[in-house]
Amino acid sequence: MRLSAHVATKSVTFVSDVGGLNDHGYNEFTYLGVKAGATKDHIAWHVIQTQDPSQYVQNITTAAQQSGLVICSGFAMGDALKTVAARFPKVHFVILDYSYAPPLKNVQADVFDAQQSSYLAGVVAAGVSKTHTVGFVGGVDESVLQEFLAGYEAGALAENPKTHIKVEWTGSFTNEQAGKAAAQAEIAQGADVIYTAAGGSGIGGIDAAESAHVFAIGVDADQNYLAPKTVITSAVKELGKVAEDNIAEYVHNSWKPGTQVYDLANQGVGLAPFHGLAKAVPAQVRKKLAAVEKAIASGKVVVPTKPRFPNGH
Amino acid sequence: MSVEPEAHVLGGESQVAPGGLSTGATPTTRGERRALVALVRRGAIGTGGTRLVQSAIAVVVAFALGAVALAANGISPWAAYAALASGSLGGAQSLASTAVQTAPLLVASLAVGISFRAGVFNIGAGGQLGVGALSAALVGGYVHLGSGIELVAMAAASLLGGALWAAVPGLLKAYTGASEVITTLMLTYVAANLIDYAVTGPAKAPGAINQTPQLSGPALLPTLVANTQLTAAILVGLVLVPVVWLLLFRTTYGFRLRMVGLNPGAATAAGFSVRRVGVSVLALSGALAGLAGMLEVAGVLGSVPQNMSLQVGYTAIVVALLGNNAPAGILLASAFLGALTAGSTTMQSAVGVSGPFVVFLEGIMIGSVVGMPALVRAWSRRRRGAARKAGAR
Numbered sequence: 001m002r003l004s005a006h007v008a009t010k011s012v013t014f015v016s017d018v019g020g021l022n023d024h025g026y027n028e029f030t031y032l033g034v035k036a037g038a039t040k041d042h043i044a045w046h047v048i049q050t051q052d053p054s055q056y057v058q059n060i061t062t063a064a065q066q067s068g069l070v071i072c073s074g075f076a077m078g079d080a081l082k083t084v085a086a087r088f089p090k091v092h093f094v095i096l097d098y099s100y101a102p103p104l105k106n107v108q109a110d111v112f113d114a115q116q117s118s119y120l121a122g123v124v125a126a127g128v129s130k131t132h133t134v135g136f137v138g139g140v141d142e143s144v145l146q147e148f149l150a151g152y153e154a155g156a157l158a159e160n161p162k163t164h165i166k167v168e169w170t171g172s173f174t175n176e177q178a179g180k181a182a183a184q185a186e187i188a189q190g191a192d193v194i195y196t197a198a199g200g201s202g203i204g205g206i207d208a209a210e211s212a213h214v215f216a217i218g219v220d221a222d223q224n225y226l227a228p229k230t231v232i233t234s235a236v237k238e239l240g241k242v243a244e245d246n247i248a249e250y251v252h253n254s255w256k257p258g259t260q261v262y263d264l265a266n267q268g269v270g271l272a273p274f275h276g277l278a279k280a281v282p283a284q285v286r287k288k289l290a291a292v293e294k295a296i297a298s299g300k301v302v303v304p305t306k307p308r309f310p311n312g313h
Numbered sequence: 314m315s316v317e318p319e320a321h322v323l324g325g326e327s328q329v330a331p332g333g334l335s336t337g338a339t340p341t342t343r344g345e346r347r348a349l350v351a352l353v354r355r356g357a358i359g360t361g362g363t364r365l366v367q368s369a370i371a372v373v374v375a376f377a378l379g380a381v382a383l384a385a386n387g388i389s390p391w392a393a394y395a396a397l398a399s400g401s402l403g404g405a406q407s408l409a410s411t412a413v414q415t416a417p418l419l420v421a422s423l424a425v426g427i428s429f430r431a432g433v434f435n436i437g438a439g440g441q442l443g444v445g446a447l448s449a450a451l452v453g454g455y456v457h458l459g460s461g462i463e464l465v466a467m468a469a470a471s472l473l474g475g476a477l478w479a480a481v482p483g484l485l486k487a488y489t490g491a492s493e494v495i496t497t498l499m500l501t502y503v504a505a506n507l508i509d510y511a512v513t514g515p516a517k518a519p520g521a522i523n524q525t526p527q528l529s530g531p532a533l534l535p536t537l538v539a540n541t542q543l544t545a546a547i548l549v550g551l552v553l554v555p556v557v558w559l560l561l562f563r564t565t566y567g568f569r570l571r572m573v574g575l576n577p578g579a580a581t582a583a584g585f586s587v588r589r590v591g592v593s594v595l596a597l598s599g600a601l602a603g604l605a606g607m608l609e610v611a612g613v614l615g616s617v618p619q620n621m622s623l624q625v626g627y628t629a630i631v632v633a634l635l636g637n638n639a640p641a642g643i644l645l646a647s648a649f650l651g652a653l654t655a656g657s658t659t660m661q662s663a664v665g666v667s668g669p670f671v672v673f674l675e676g677i678m679i680g681s682v683v684g685m686p687a688l689v690r691a692w693s694r695r696r697r698g699a700a701r702k703a704g705a706r
Contacts, residue, residue, distance in 0.1 A: 013662055018620065046662040051669070052622035054613045055658065057542050058410050062400065062658045076522055076618070087540050140513075142521040171513045172523065174620060 011044040012037075012247055013063035017074040018050050025199060026239060029221050030073045030096065033240025037247035056080030064088040069250045071243055072096070075144075081107065092255055094246045096239065097144075099259045106257055110242045113263035115151030115303045116296050117235035118197070120271045121217045122155025123292060124233055125193040126163045127285030128215060133164040135186030136312075137179055137205040139198035141169040143305075148197040148219075148235070150307040157313075159288065166191050167312040170201040179204030187212045193232070195219070206231060215280070222272035232280060234272040241268065265297040364637035368646070371635065371681035375674045382673070383666065393664045400659025401652035407659075409541035413613060415651030416546035417442070417605040421625050422632035422643045423550075423557045424475075424601035429638045430561060431594040432574035437482070437497025438602040439626020440504035441475040445603025446610045447508055448474030450525040450617040451516060453532035453610070460531035467532060468607050475603015476596040478504065483595030487588040493595065501623060512619045523619035534612045546612035551644075553601070558640040570594055602626065624672075628654075631675045634682045650675065 014034040016027040031047065038045035046066060048059045057080045063070040064084055068091055072081050075098040082100065085093045085107050092106060099109040125134040134156055138145045149167060156163045166189050168182035183194045183205035194209045195217040196202030202219055203226065209216035210230040218224065218234030242262060249255035262268020271289070274281055295301040380390035401411045421438050428435035435441075448470040458466055482496035511517075511525070518526040534544035561567040573580040573590045581587055605625065610617060632650055636642030657671040 047665070048658055048662045049668050052624065053618045054609060054622065057613075058413070058655070059658050061406065062662055065406075066662055079527075079615070140521050140523060144521045172509075172619070175509075 009044065010069070010251060011046065011067040012069040012071060012250070013046040013048060013067040014071045014243070015056075015059050015063050015073065015077070016047065016049045017072075017076055018052065019200075020049060021047070023200070024203075024223070024226070025220050026096070027073050029239040030071065030243050033243030034071060034247070036240065037244035040244070041247055041251040043247070043251060050077075057083055060084040060093075061087070064091045064093075068092060069247065069255075070094070071246060074098075092246075092250055092257075094242075096242060103258045108246065108255070108257050109259045110246075111259060111261055112237045112269050113147075113261060113303075114197075114235065114237065114269060115147040115154075115305050116264045117237075117269040117271060118148045118151030118195070119155035119158075119296065119303045120289060120293060121195050121233065121235040122152040122157075123159045123289055124155075124271070124281065124285065125152070125195060125215075125217060126156035126159035127282060127288070128232065128280055129160075129163065129191075129193050131190045131192045132160060132162055133166065133190040133192065135166045135183060135189075135191035135194040136168070137182045137186070137194060137196045137198050137202055138167070138169045139173045139201055140171060145169075145197060146307050146310065147305045148195075149310070150304045152195055152197075153307055153309055153313065154304055155292075158292070159285070163313075164190070165309060165313045167310065170198050170204075172201045173199030175201045176204035176207070180208045183208035183216075184212070187214055193217065195235070197235070215277075218272070224272065224275045224277075228276055231275075232277045233274055236270055236272050238262065238268050238270070263297075264293060265299075365642070367685045368635045368637065368642070368682060370685065371678045372649070374681045375677035378677050379670070379674050382670075388664060388666060393660055393666050396660040396663040396666075397653065397656035399656070400663075401656030405538070406541060407655065409538055409543040410655035410658075411648070411652045412547045413542045413544075413651075414654040415648050416544075416550045416612060417609045417625050418628055418632060418651050418654075419547075419550035419644060419647040420553060420605035420608060421602050421629035422636065422647050423553055423640065424598045424605065425629045426633040426636065426638040426640070426643050427557065427561070427570070427601065428594055428598035429633055430574050431570045431590060432577065433483075433486075433591055433594050433598070434494045435479065435482075435497050435595060435598045435602075436494060436630055437479070437499075437501045437504075437626070438598070438605075438629050439623030440497070440501030441478045441599040441602035442606040442609070442626050443501070443504040443508050443621060443623050444478040444606070445471035445475040446606030446614075446621065447511055447516075447525070447617050448603065449607035450528065450610050451511075453528045454516070454518075454526035454616070458531070463531040464534065464611065467611060468604060471603040471607035472600040473603070475606065476600035479599020479602070480592060480596040483592035486595075487592050497595075501626065505621075505623060508617060508621055509619060512617060516617075518616065524616045527616050528611060532611060533615065534608070542613055544612040546608040549604075549608060550647075554640045554644050561640070602629075605629075628675060631679050631682075634679060 014031055019027050021027050021031050034045055048063055050059050056077050060080055061084050071094040073096055078098040081093055081095050085104055089106055094108045096110050099111050136149055136152055153165050166186040168186060170178035170182050172178055179198050179201035192214040194205050196205035197219045206216045206227050210227040215232045216230050218231045220237050222236055223234045224231045383390040383393050400407055421442055425435055425438050449467040452467045452470040482493045485491040485496050486493045512523045516525045518524055534546050537543045569585045569590055573587055577587045628650055632643055632646040636646035653671045657668050660666045661668055
C-alpha cells in the first residue's frame with residue numbers, strides 16, 4: 001500500500017455511484033463541484049466511476065491509495081466506506097447523505113436538511129395551485145424521504161391551510177414508470193402541482209406533469225431544463241458547494257471529520273430559480289418565501305421532520 | 314444419415330433442435346460409427362493448440378485496437394495499459410482485487426463452457442446468476458443455521474435456483490423447439506425484474522436502500538487475506554476447474570454431452586437422448602451460474618442490491634470462447650478478464666480512462682474469437698469433406 005504517496009502532493013479523488021457522471025443528479029453535480037474546487041485550489045483531481053455495487057470497496061480503496069481526500073457520492077456506499085476508512089486512517093473521506101453513529105475519526109458525513117427546502121417547495125406549491133390540491137411523489141418510504149414530505153406539507157399548509165395533499169411512493173429511485181403512474185394518479189385526483197422527491201423515478205413524475213400541463217417541482221438539482229414550462233422550481237441540495245468546501249478545507253488544513261449539516265442557514269439547501277415561470281408565482285407568495293426562508297435560517301421557524309399526514313390530507 | 318462436421322460448439326446455432334434430427338435414424342455401419350468417434354475425439358482435443366493461438370491473437374487485436382482508440386482520444390496507450398497492469402498485478406492488494414473479480418467469473422464461465430460443449434447456447438448465465446444470488450441471499454438473510462451449514466444451505470439454494478431458471482428454456486427447447494439463445498437471454502430480463510420486485514417488496518431490508526437484508530457472520534464466506542475482499546470464493550472456483558474437467562472428460566455423461574455438442578445426429582444414432590442431454594446440460598449450467606451468484610453475494614456484496622449487475626454472465630461468454638470451453642482455458646481466460654476488470658479502476662483514476670473501456674476490449678475479443686474460427690472452419694470443412702470421402706471408401 002502506498003500510504004505515503006499523497007503526503008507530498010495533495011489530490012482529491014471522487015468515487016461516483018452507479019448511474020454515472022451524467023445522471024443529472026447526485027453524481028453529476030458532486031463531480032462538477034470536485035472539478036471546480038480542485039481547479040480553484042490548484043490540486044490534482046481524479047474520478048472513479050462505479051459500474052456496479054460490488055466495486056465499492058475496491059474503488060474506494062484505489063482512491064485512498066492515490067489521494068489524501070476521497071469524496072464518495074451517495075448513501076449506498078456507507079458500509080463500504082466504513083470498511084475502507086478503517087484501513088486508511090490518514091486519508092480524509094467524505095460521504096454525502098449518510099452519517100455514522102458514532103462518527104468515524106477520518107470521515108466527514110455531509111447531510112442535508114431537506115425538510116427546509118421542501119418546506120419552501122410546499123409554500124410555492126400551495127401558492128400557485130388553483131385546485132388547492134398538491135401532490136407529493138416520494139421514492140422509498142423511509143425516514144430520510146419522509147423528511148421531504150414533512151417539510152412539504154408543513155410549507156403547503158402554512159401557505160394555505162385548506163390545501164389538500166396527495167401522497168404516493170414509488171418504492172424506487174430509478175423506476176421512471178412508477179414515478180409517472182404515481183403523478184398521474186395524483187393529477188387525476190385534482191393535483192396541479194407535483195413535487196417529486198424520488199431521484200430518477202421522479203423524472204417520470206415530471207413527464208406526467210408536463211403531459212397534463214400542470215406544474216412540477218424538481219429535487220436535488222435544478223431540474224427546470226428537463227421541462228422548462230413545467231418545472232416551476234426545484235428543492236436543491238448544493239452538492240457542488242459541499243465538494244468545494246471539503247476541498248478548500250483539506251487544502252488549507254482546516255478539514256474536520258464528523259457530521260456536517262447543510263441547511264438554509266449555510267446555503268447548503270434551497271430553492272432553484274423560477275426561470276421562465278416566474279410570472280406564475282404571485283408576488284405575495286414570493287414575498288412570503290423570502291420571509292419564511294429568513295425565519296427558518298434564523299431558527300424562528302423549525303420545520304418538522306416527521307410528516308403529520310403520512311398518507312395525505 | 315448425414316455427418317455434419319460443422320455441427321460445432323462455436324457454430325452459434327445449436328444443433329439440438331428436435332424434429333430436425335433423424336430420430337428414427339437409419340442404422341449406421343460399424344465403420345461409420347468408428348469414424349464418428351474419431352471425429353468426436355478430434356473435436357475435443359485436437360484443435361486445442363490452434364484455439365490457444367486464436368485466443369492470443371484475439372487478445373492482441375483487442376489491445377491494438379484499444380490503443381488506437383486511446384490514442385485517438387489523446388491518452389497515451391502505454392500509460393493506460395501500465396495503469397491497467399499495476400492495478401491488476403502490481404502488489405498484494407491488486408492481486409487480491411484480480412482474484413476477487415475472477416472468482417464468480419470463473420464459475421459462471423465454467424457454466425457457460427459446459428453448455429457450449431453440448432452445443433447448447435446458454436447466453437442467459439447472468440439471469441441464472443441473479444436468481445442464484447437472490448436464492449442465496451434469501452436463505453442467508455432469513456434462515457439462520459449454524460456456521461458452515463449456513464453457507465452450504467445458501468450454496469444449495471443458489472444451485473437449485475439457477476438450475477430451475479435454466480431448466481425452463483431447456484424444456485421449452487426440448488418440447489417446443491424454442492431457441493435457447495432467445496429464451497435464456499429473455500429470462501435474464503425476467504430475473505432482473507424478479508430481483509427488482511424482491512428487493513423493493515417482500516425481501517426488502519429495513520432502511521432507505523433497496524436491498525435484501527445484510528448478511529452477517531456465518532452467511533459470509535471467510536476472508537483469506539486480511540484487509541482485502543479476497544474470500545474463499547476463489548477456492549470454490551479453483552476446485553470446480555478439475556471437477557468440471559473430470560465430468561466432461563472422464564464420465565459417461567460428459568462423453569454424451571460432448572458427443573451431442575459435436576454431432577447430435579451421431580449422438581442420436583448412438584442411442585443418446587439429445588433432448589434429455591439438452592435439458593440436463595442447461596440445468597447443470599444454470600446451477601453453476603447460480604452458484605457464481607452465491608459467491609458474489611456471500612463473498613463481495615453481502616446482500617442483493619437493486620439493479621444488481623448481471624454483467625458477469627455476459628463476460629462469462631467471452632471467457633468461455635477465449636478459453637475454448639475447456640476448464641483449463643477458462644481458468645486462464647477468467648483470470649485474464651478478472652485482471653482487466655480489477656485494473657480498470659486504476660486505469661480510470663490514474664489516467665482517466667473510463668471503466669467501460671474494458672467492456673469495449675472484451676467486445677473486440679469476442680468479435681475476433683468468434684470471427685476467426687469461422688474462417689478457419691470454412692477452410693477445415695473443405696479439408697474434412699475430403700477426409701470423409703476418403704473414409705467412406
